[in-house]
Amino acid sequence: MSEVLANGARKGVRRATTLRVRDFIVLVSCFTAVLILLLVTGSIGLIEAIVALIAAGAVAAAYYVGSATVLPASAVSDGVPASIVPSSSTASIPLKALPLPAFEIDLDERIVAFNAEAEDILRLDNRVRPRASTVIRSPALLSAIDKAIHEKIDAPLSVEVDAGPNETWRAHISRPSDIDRVLIVLEDLTPLRRAARARSDFIANASHELRTPLTALSGFIETMRGPAKDDKESWGRFLDIMAVESERMSRLISDLLSLSRIESSEQVAPRDQEDVQEIMSSGTAALEGFADERGIRLDVSGTDAPLPVIGNRDELIQVVENLISNAIKYCRKDGTVRVTYGFASDMSEARARAGQAWDDSERMTLLQSINRPGPGEPAVWVRVEDEGPGIEREHLPRLGERFYRTDQSRGGKITGTGLGLAIVKHIMAHHRGGMAVETAMGKGSAFGVWLPAMRRETGGV
Ligand SMILES: Nc1ncnc2c1ncn2[C@@H]1O[C@H](COP(=O)(O)OP(=O)(O)O)[C@@H](O)[C@H]1O
Ligand SMILES: [Mg+2]
Known part of the structure; x- marks a missing residue:
C-alpha cells in the first residue's frame, strides 16, 4: 500500500511543476502582448518597453521560484483534495507501524488511509475510499466518528463495538488538533x-x-x-x-x-527426565486396592524397557491415576480394566495406538498434539480401557471441560468432581502431548494419551 501512496505523491509533484511553468509562460506572454500594444500605439517608447519587459520577467520568475515552496504537491495532485492523499510523512508510516488495526477518516467521512490489519477486518480495498458508514455498522462508533469530525475533541474517545455474539472490540478515536483527519485504532477485547x-x-x-x-x-x-x-x-x-x-x-x-x-506452571516447560514405564508401575500399584474393593480386575501390560520422556513425574502420575480410577469407577461389576502402554516411532503412530483399537467405535481427539515438522518424533502412548456402559456420542466433545459430567454420572451413584479429565487434558497440553477417547455403547470406553519421547537405542514395544 505504501508503494501506491509514494507513486501518488511523485505524480503530484510532477504535475505541480508543469502548472507552475504554464503560469510563468502565460504571465510573461500577457505582459509582452500589452507592451507591444502600447509600443505600437506610441504610448510608450522602446526603452521603456524593454525595461518594463525585464521587470515583468523578474516578477514572473520570482512567482515561479516562490510558488515551489508555497504550494504543497498534494494540493494539486490529480484533482484530489489535499486531505485525502496520504503522504509518507503523515499517514502511511505511522499507520503501518501500528500493531493494531488502524485507519484514518477525512472530514468528508471517507476512509483515506489504513494499515494491513484494518484492511483485513474492514475488508477494505485500497483502490476505493469508501464512506465510513458503508463499512462500519456500529452506531456507537459512527456517532463517535461524527463527533470527532464536527466537534472539537480534546481527549481521544473510546467506544466498545460488538462485532458478533462473542466478539468485542474497543475503538479509540482521536483527532489531533490542526489535522483534518480522525484516527481510529481498534483493539480486540474478545480474548480478555x-x-x-x-x-x-x-x-x-x-x-x-x-x-x-x-x-x-x-x-x-x-x-x-x-x-x-x-x-x-x-x-x-x-x-x-x-x-x-x-x-x-x-x-x-x-x-x-x-x-x-498445573495452570500456574503452564508457562514453564517440563525439564526432568522421567521414565513412563516406572510411572505406570507406581500409578497402577496405587490403584490396585481401589480395583479390588470394586471387584475389578486390573490387567496391565507394557514394555519392561525404560520409556524416557521429558516430563513432570507428579503430573504424569496424576494422568495415569485419573484415567485408571475413572475406568475402575465406570467399569461393570466384575469387569476388567486393561492398561497398555508403549513406545512409538512417531506421534501419529502413538495416537493410533492410544486411541484407535476397536471396530465400530466412536472416536474423538480431545487434545491435538503439536507435531514438529520434519522427521518423526518418537512418542510414548498409554491406553486405559474399561468394560463400562460407554459414553454417548453427544458427550464426547465436552469431556475434558471443567466440571463436565455426563447426565448418567451426575444422576448416578458414582461420585466425582468432573475435574479429573480437565486435569489430564491440561497436563497433556503441558507435555505437548495429545488425548483421545474411543467408546462403544455397551462395550466400554478407552482413554488414550501420548507425548513426545526421548530417542532411545532399542526401538519397539
Ligand atoms: N471410563 C469412563 N467411562 C464412562 N464415562 C466416563 C469415563 N471417564 C469419564 N467419564 C465421564 O466423563 C466425566 C468426567 O470425568 P472426570 O473429569 O474424571 O470427572 P469425575 O470422574 O470426577 O466424574 C465423568 O463424570 C463421566 O461422565
Ligand atoms: Mg475422574
Whole structure:
C-alpha cells in the first residue's frame, strides 16, 4: 500500500511543476502582448518597453521560484483534495507501524488511509475510499466518528463495538488538533472477555460444587443438634453420610488445587527426565486396592524397557491415576480394566495406538498434539480401557471441560468432581502431548494419551 501512496505523491509533484511553468509562460506572454500594444500605439517608447519587459520577467520568475515552496504537491495532485492523499510523512508510516488495526477518516467521512490489519477486518480495498458508514455498522462508533469530525475533541474517545455474539472490540478515536483527519485504532477485547467469562464461570461452578456437600453437612449438624438430639441410634448413619460429604469436599478442593498448580506452571516447560514405564508401575500399584474393593480386575501390560520422556513425574502420575480410577469407577461389576502402554516411532503412530483399537467405535481427539515438522518424533502412548456402559456420542466433545459430567454420572451413584479429565487434558497440553477417547455403547470406553519421547537405542514395544 505504501508503494501506491509514494507513486501518488511523485505524480503530484510532477504535475505541480508543469502548472507552475504554464503560469510563468502565460504571465510573461500577457505582459509582452500589452507592451507591444502600447509600443505600437506610441504610448510608450522602446526603452521603456524593454525595461518594463525585464521587470515583468523578474516578477514572473520570482512567482515561479516562490510558488515551489508555497504550494504543497498534494494540493494539486490529480484533482484530489489535499486531505485525502496520504503522504509518507503523515499517514502511511505511522499507520503501518501500528500493531493494531488502524485507519484514518477525512472530514468528508471517507476512509483515506489504513494499515494491513484494518484492511483485513474492514475488508477494505485500497483502490476505493469508501464512506465510513458503508463499512462500519456500529452506531456507537459512527456517532463517535461524527463527533470527532464536527466537534472539537480534546481527549481521544473510546467506544466498545460488538462485532458478533462473542466478539468485542474497543475503538479509540482521536483527532489531533490542526489535522483534518480522525484516527481510529481498534483493539480486540474478545480474548480478555472470554478469559473473564471463563474465570467467573469457573468460580460459580466451583462454589456450587462446594456448596452442595457443605449444605448436606450443615443440614446434618442442625438435625443432630435439634430434632435428633437424643436419637443416638441414628447418629451413626448421619456420621457416615457426613464422612462421605466431607470426603467429597476434600477431593474437590484437592482437584481444584491440582488444576491451579498445573495452570500456574503452564508457562514453564517440563525439564526432568522421567521414565513412563516406572510411572505406570507406581500409578497402577496405587490403584490396585481401589480395583479390588470394586471387584475389578486390573490387567496391565507394557514394555519392561525404560520409556524416557521429558516430563513432570507428579503430573504424569496424576494422568495415569485419573484415567485408571475413572475406568475402575465406570467399569461393570466384575469387569476388567486393561492398561497398555508403549513406545512409538512417531506421534501419529502413538495416537493410533492410544486411541484407535476397536471396530465400530466412536472416536474423538480431545487434545491435538503439536507435531514438529520434519522427521518423526518418537512418542510414548498409554491406553486405559474399561468394560463400562460407554459414553454417548453427544458427550464426547465436552469431556475434558471443567466440571463436565455426563447426565448418567451426575444422576448416578458414582461420585466425582468432573475435574479429573480437565486435569489430564491440561497436563497433556503441558507435555505437548495429545488425548483421545474411543467408546462403544455397551462395550466400554478407552482413554488414550501420548507425548513426545526421548530417542532411545532399542526401538519397539
Ligand atoms: N471410563 C469412563 N467411562 C464412562 N464415562 C466416563 C469415563 N471417564 C469419564 N467419564 C465421564 O466423563 C466425566 C468426567 O470425568 P472426570 O473429569 O474424571 O470427572 P469425575 O470422574 O470426577 O466424574 C465423568 O463424570 C463421566 O461422565
Ligand atoms: Mg475422574
